[in-house]
Amino acid sequence: MSGQGPMRVLAAMSGGVDSAVAAARLRDAGHDVTGVHLALSAKPATMREGARGCCSVEDSRDARRCADVLDIPFYVWDLAARFREDVVEPFVAEYAAGRTPNPCLRCNEKIKFSAVLERARALGFDAVGTGHYARLSGSATGPTRPVLRRAADPDKDQSYVLGVLRPDQLDGALFPLGDTPKAEVRAEAAARGLVVAEKPDSHDICFIPSGDTRGFLAERIDEAPGEMVDPSGAVVGHHRGVHDFTVGQRHGLGIRRPAPDGRPRYVLGLEPVSRTVRVGPVEDLDVTTLSGADPVWLVDPPSGPLDCVVQVRAHGGTAGATVRVTADGVDVALAEPLRGVAPGQAAVFYRPDGGGDVVLGSATIAATA
Template sequence: MKVLAAMSGGVDSAVAAARAAEAGHDVVGVHMALSRSRAQTRSGSRGCCTVEDASDARRAAERIGIPYYVWDLSEDFHDLVIADFLSEYAAGRTPNPCVRCNERIKFASLLERARLLGFDAVCTGHYARIGNAGPDGSPSLHRARNLPKDQSYVLAVMGPEATARAVFPLGEDEDKQAVRDEARARGLGVSTKPDSYDICFVADGDTRGFLERNLGAAPGEIVDADGTVLGEHAGTHGFTIGQRKGLGLQRPAPDGAPRYVLDVRPDTRQVVVGPSELLSRAELTARDLVAFEPISPGRRVLAQIRAHGEALPGVVESVPGDGPAGRAESELLRVRLDAPVRGVAPGQTLVLYDGDRVLASATLERRA
């Protein structure tokens, strides 16, 4: 099989490429240059896909003995990931840029280029597993054996078609240290390289500052659930539902309890705050459903709303197309949780599981 190995410059993608080559595939390594500016070169463990990482990926490819190229996807990355990130925050939502990157760059732009060049599959260092579900042998996406490193949540949006052309050689590994030991044994210089973290295009890790620089100031009011003005803010894009720190309030709540962001309203420039008990909700509504298999109302599922959050039991109440024509219910996925969860924010990704198998991905809407 002709395989394009996406090499980020980290240990996981290097070992994945090495395993693909060792398995007898015709492997070509490619590094995605996503940054428009060399200033985004990082040191240590912050970020990914930078100039520094390109050099690390090249050395790994040379060691493995596979051809290596750098593809400039910076325009796609800016237009499909960074611009989306900014517009979502400007609209009062809380996006996950890693989900968008996997969907639109690694398994859309990259996969399409690979297909046009005659590659059969794209190989990455993600921690997830691919299996077959149903009598038709359609591809299914599963959690990795290494649950703390599992990335099925951010991969779920790729859907069954892209999954059918993906290879995840690390999905069966239960220990990250074993992957590092293998890299060392293979002579890959990235064996001790720290994991990347935070948002890769926010080089200094200051997400709020990044939003302020790009979206500008838009002062407004901080109010309680009754509309009483408690303070001011420089822009609603600096807040997300469930946030407690950085509210800048001088007046404590009457009972002394901490306040949390309950809602973000860019149209009126208001940030609504209140007690933690008002954060909880049991019904999740979501749009843009990507399903791996048909889902019917009444099905028991596990619902996850954060990349490293807990999957919570619940039941599907409706799916797009389930309600009468013209009703909102027919356009949204609705899931009723067995117990309320705190801090549900529009823009977050909702992933449904059956055990360790991904059923679907969707984007959370505002409160029902």
């Protein structure tokens, strides 16, 4: 989004360095900026555990301190109920169904660029600005279709977790950090006197600050014991529920008998109806085709085969591909195998030319082969 002059912008401030510098840049660009911290937990922890989680009381205080330094209005919005309904509960349900969701994608889709954007527009704001690392061109109020691109810093690129957004959602977004390496963002924060300049990044699921996803799910999903079988169909172990596993997992399988060839076993597939966990050698994780549901397009939906680059994980997991639109979604044929692709993940499609950095669309992976 660019070129429309000063706007009223709501800056989402998590309490971290990225969103603080983003808010500062929006203010310096001449926009009328108001900071908002999203309270997403009904019972937030008092303190963060290093780089684990976010949305703590400490984060809220840090966001307020940064807003004070920037001399912008600041508010806290309680979206805990909406977050639980749209992100946490679907996350648990997906694991119970044997799929592997990415809650950051759903938070962007359902919270930051749905609930927050809707409320912001209702209050007269033109756009929502965040500290995401992605590049965006196009206008919030003009006729130009928004174009989402990878960030200049490939190690911090977040275009994948934004690839599920619709054009109308991106049309109301601003990402001021897309052209800047992370090291420069921290240096800028220090130069501005922001207390979060050296604050660790959050790397875990924000609503599981302990990092113990298995324990979190065990408190919310009843045990459903079943068998672990190898490619021959032989039972090699037992488990408490398919929600304890993800496709590609190697450690923590609890299989006491080694494979006949002595090689490690990996989770190949999860079958919640039969309560079966399929395990086998690493090469059996390779997939060459996948089907996707609920596609979202930032370009006109293709009427024929679409050559692209597909990405199936937030970092890595890319391959050349051909996408075909079907009655149920999309079919994707990979030019080379990808390993450990799990249903429930997102497949984000990028334009193959120009460095493969322009997002074309996305779909939720429904099945692989």
